[in-house]
Amino acid sequence: MVVGEDRSGGHADEAQEVADRLHGAAIHLLRRLRTEDVESGLTAPRLSALSVIVFGGPVTLGELAAAEQVRPPTVSRLVRDLEQGGLVTVEPDDTDRRIRRVRATPRGSLLLIEGKARRVQRLAQDLRALTGRERRTLREATAILERILHPEGRPGPGGD
Template sequence: MPAATSSSPTAQAPSRDLRTDAGLASALRLNVLRLARRIRVERRDNDLSLSQLAVLGTLSRFGPLSAGELAAAENVKPPSMTRTISCLETVGLVTRRAHDTDGRQVVVELTEAARHVLEDDRRRREAWLAKRLGSISPAEREVLRQAAPILERLAGS
């Protein structure tokens, strides 16, 4: 088999020295992005944008939130969040209602339809990843098990 050339899509990236923090950071960045991109492909029949799905996911995790709280959680400007909420409301995935204790404030919450959309989306992507995990050794799966909480901390910083 001929060696991959630098112009071929299968060519390997320059070797990174994983013993250095810079090399590890580079390898993690590249491979986390590739994995995230591949997982996103599994949402092939979902008409929602990634930002809309992210808002639904945030509401699923935290419950009803104000538009300002959602904007802060998603790190976007309030006018952008207002547009996203309006789009989601139009398709029946969120509703707006008065805050339980502060009638001046409006909160956004998921509809039952949104819960189904999220569950179907998660199920499809997790099934793909579970299948991929089945293709690696038990020892490699154990390494990933140990790395998962570390990656969660890195992502949350």
């Protein structure tokens, strides 16, 4: 755990400090980006669930419940509402008719993808004001981040 490898002569724990600032930056970043989400017309839980459905292929309600960490009834209603909005379709499983599989409609996928595009667009605009060097620093930083915190895991929702 504690690896005193701070040879840079800085203060006690450089990692701690960078983590702290990174934390703040991520919060501010997403805070700004999230404002674009309102336009989707979906609430956060629905957006999150839709994301799992879009990127996670057809999923059963049970899987969705596990992914979203909610109880079955919550998912039932959630899916019903998404279905009513034309964003997902539900089909029975061929071999096990207890199971219902949820799949995103083209409209559901589009809504999510466009939402993300809106978010990213906003950020890209800010990035154009930077120097090439600064952008490269950001690029390198994201690569590092993705490496350390996304070894394996479920696809991230468009949530926040």
